[in-house]
Amino acid sequence: PAPANGGARPPWCCKVVIQAELLHPEFPTAGKVVGANGANIEHLRSQNGCQVMLRGRGSQHKEADGQELPEPMFLWIAGDSQQNGRACLEMAQDLLTSVYEEHQQWCAHNGVPNKLTSATPVTIENPDVIPGPQ
Incomplete structure (x- = not known):
């Protein structure tokens, strides 16, 4: 399947579902995953050369339409x-x-x-529906 944005599918990709809805609403889930000034995400990117972003409800990541994706928070990883x-x-x-x-x-x-x-995140490798552009 092609990505929602019509671009080429990355050679490997996955969604890691955070299960944020099971964490206390006052716990700063997105901030803890992303890290101070994005340090955790940047570390994942730099170590493996992969595209990594936190997306979905509560992620504070706005999609092309200016809204968060209407699905549970997840880490999107795409690699070559x-x-x-x-x-x-x-x-x-x-x-x-x-x-x-x-x-x-x-x-x-x-x-x-x-x-x-x-304490095991749900991982979906090469999902059928690929989120559109950031």
Whole structure:
């Protein structure tokens, strides 16, 4: 399938669903994933040469229409090879594990329940529907 923007499909891509709807609404999920001044995303990009962006509801990433994508928050990773893409994916999963652990500590510190029971993000490799341009 072609991307929604009509461009060429990257050789390898995936969506990593953050499960943000299970995290406490006051926890700064997007900020923790992106990192201070975008440091986490930039690190993923520079280490693997992949395109990486946080998209979807609550991501604060505006699409071409000026709105967030109307789907659960996810990390979009696109690479020029499966090897680079999977290396980036592994790093992204480690990052999300850290964010989930930080969320667990945040919940305990603030005395609020933690609804996230599994610390494993959902990954969809080479999804059928590719989001349009940023």
